[in-house]
Amino acid sequence: MHDIRIIRDDPAAFDAAMARRGLDGISEQVLRIDDARRAAIHAAETAKAEQNAASKKVGAAKASGDEAEFERLRALVSQKKSELASLEAEAKQRDGELTTLLMTLPNILDAEVPAGRDEADNVEIRRWGTPAEFDFTPREHYKLEAAAGLDFETAARLSGARFVVMRGAMARLHRALAQFMIDMHVDRHGLEETNAPVLVRDEAMLGTGQLPKFAEDSYETTNGWWLIPTSEVTLTNSVREQVLEAAALPLRLTAHSLCFRSEAGSAGKDTAGMLRQHQFEKVEMVSITSAAQSTDEHERMTGCAEAVLQALGLPFRTMLLCEGDTGFGARRTHDIEVWLPGQNTYREISSVSNMGDFQARRMPARMRPDGGGKPEFVHTLNGSGLAVGRCLIAVLENGQRADGSVALPEALHPWIGGKTEITASGKLA
Template structure:
């Protein structure tokens, strides 16, 4: 959510920042609503003052025996009361219109974020590892003999397209990846593990920016709750309505959860295999920080996600998203893309974003300075650390052998009873 005071103070700068994200100028519409709202509030306050003044005079007129004046003042009080109620209702409606206009405007990118229209304008900032050279044509994950535990037919039978059932040893491998990520983040990266709900109230989805603009991309229950598209919603909203102590910042959390996305706007994209599923698992990272430290925290969280891939020996590259490719709530985003030899390209496996105070304003999440100053909004960040299913894809494709077996990363051996290979029959050996 944007600060209306900042728009009032420099509407041209606000429009310029909105334009960098590819949207049309909006300040004139916003300020017209704001002016009408403030004018109606002032009129209501003036009428309220007149009502209060007349109310005080009613008693005096009654006491003096001036029945005509008493009736006139009583009628005036009634008239002003109706005026005040009407003006307050109009002000409330204008306030709702202003909020509705503000809540669908995306966050403003930092000045150093590259300007661009789409993913072709993203800027690479890091590349790690060398893609393996194969002496055979590498296959995609769902084509590997060793990945026969991925049962897409049963997933479709049970739930429809873009669901998968994992059986046997590959299910264990998937679970091992999530456990490895959690242990690394909690044991080495200083994050606190949280196991939270996957069904949340509507105001929680609003707080992190999924609503109202992107409701069609998520699933809602019949009683109005929502299935989380990411545990960013759960973790970030722990600060919803709270005033934290500055000394308690930063708050760093991680969670392994089921995630649900209808992705109504992504029909037909990446539907083969398990790259883009309606139900998937992710290990999420969320940080709640002091405003002065959020940019540094973005780099730290990016390194945490990169470290998982490095420990697994998976080649990747990191890009800064351009203004046209960033998510709604982000001020800057680093996408980490893992190498998938079956597709002969890098594909996103983590997206780490700093949101500034954009989400905090929607949630009214603040911190109280140690020096006793006025409470201020916290900054929030979120990032995948990592998407478990996509990590499984990368492990399968990068470790594949000519016979369909898969050589597994050494880092996973402690989670697999010392086993290091998924053989061509789909068994851990």
Template sequence: MHDIRAIRENPDHFDAALARRGDAPLSSELLAMDEARRTKIGAAEAAQAEANKAAKEVGAAKGRGDEAEFERLRALVSEKKAEIAKLNDEAKAQDAALTARLAEIPNLPADDVPDGADEDDNVEVSKWGTPRDINNALEHFDIPAVKPGMDFETAAKISGSRFVLLKGTMARLHRALAQFMLDTHVNDNGLTEVNTPVMVRDDAMYGTDKLPKFGDDSYQTTEGNWLIPTSEVPLTYSVAGDVLDEAALPIRYTAHSLCFRSEAGSAGRDTSGMLRQHQFEKVEMVSITHPDASDDEQKRMLRCAEDLLERLEIPYRTVVLCTGDMGFGARRTFDIEAWLPGQNAYREISSVSTTGAFQARRMNARFKPANGGKPQFVHTLNGSGLAVGRCLIAVLENGQQEDGSVTIPSVLHPYMGGKTTVQPDGTLA
């Protein structure tokens, strides 16, 4: 959510920042709505002052025995009360309209975000690892060791397209990855583990900028709650309406959860395998920080995600998204793309974003400065640490061997009972 006062103070900067995203200027429209709202508020205040003055004069007129003046003033007070009520109702309606309009506008990009139109203009900032030279590399679903435990046909019979049934070794390996990620975040990265609900109210989706923009991409229950697109929503919204002590910052959370997305805008994309599913699992990272610390916090979160891939020995590259490819609520986003030999390409496995005060203003999450003064909005950040299903794909494709087996990364051996290989028949050895 944008601060109308900031737009009022520097409309040219606001329009220029929107232009970097490829959006039309909006300051004139917003300021006209703001002026209309403020005019009604001013008129209501003026009418209230007149009503107060008349109310004081009513008693004096009665004391003088001036019946005509007494009746005139009483009528004036009554008239002003009706006028005030009408003006306040109009001001509230205009305020609601302005708030709704502001909620539709994306966050402004940070100054250091590269300009660009789409993903082709993203900028690589680092690369780690050297992809193995694999003859005739297969995609994950075609690897012999994987086929017994990755069942798309049965999942389609149960739930429809874009679901998968993991069985046996694949289910265990998937679970091992999530446990490895959580253990690393808690034990090494200092995050607090949270087990969140997977259903949230409208307010939580709105406060984390998923509504109204992404309603079509999410699943809503018949009771009106929403299935979470990621645990970013409940983790971030947990501080909604709070006024935190500055000493409590930063707050760093991690959660492993089911996630649900309708993928309404991705028809025909990645329909094979489990790269893009309606139901999937992620280990999420969320930080609530002091505004002065948020940029450094984003770098820290990025390293947490990159380190997981390095421990798993998966080559990756990190890119900073250009203005045309950033998400709605982000002011800066880094994507980590894992190397997938079966596709001969790097594919996104994590996004780490800072939203500044964009979400905090929507959900009124603030902190009390230690040196006094008015409460300020916190900054919120979120990042995948990591997408579990996509990480499974990366492990399988990078670990595939010519005999159809898959070598398991050494950091996962303790989670797999000391086993090191998925054999061609799907069993562990």
């Protein structure tokens, strides 16, 4: 959410920032509503002052026996009371209009975000690992004999499209990957493990930017709760309406949770296999920092996600997203794309974003500077560390053998009872 004072002070600069987001001349609309709101507030304050002044004189007129003046003043008080109610209602309406509009405007992009319209214009920062060369044509994960435990037919009978039932080796490998990631982030990277609800209220979804603009992308229950699309929602909102001490920052959190997304607007995309699901699991990272810390923290968090793939021996590349591909609430985003030999391409497995104070203003969440002073908005950051299902896909496809079996990364062996492979018959061995 944006500070209206900044828009008032320099509407041209705000318009230039929004133009990078594909929005033209938005400050005019914002300031028109703001002017009407301020005018209604000023008129209400004037009416209130006039009502109070007349009220003070009513008693004196009554005491002096001046019935005409008494009746005039009493009528004036009644008139101003009615005017005040009308003006306060108008001010409240205008305030709601302004808040709704500001809530739907995207974050201002970091100056280093490159120009561009879509993912084709993203800039590669670095890559790690060399994709393996196979002496056979590599297949996608759902076509491998070793992945027989991925049951899409049963899932379709239970829930419909874009769900999966995992059995046997697939279920255990999926669980092991999540355990491996969460332990790595806690033990090596110093994040605090958190277990939080997957059902949240409107305020939590508003705080991280899922509402009001992206309501159709999430699931709402009949009693008003929302199923979280990512535990970014719960981890970030854990500091809502708080004033944190500067010495406590950065606050680094991680959680393994179920996530739910309607995938609105993605009809026809990635329908085969388990690349894009309505229900999936993710290990999330969230950092709460001061403004001075957030740029360095963004690099640190990206490194934490990259370290998971390095430990698993999975080739990847890290991309800086361009203007047109950067998400609504982000100032700057790094996408980490893992190599999938079955598709012969890199696919996103993590997005790590610096949100600046955009979410903190919506929650709100502040910090008290060292040495005192007025509380300041914190900066919030989030990133996948990693998407468990997509990591499972990458392990299967990169470890596949010609006979249909899959070699498993050495780093995972302790989490799967020392097993080293999944046989062509779908068993851990």
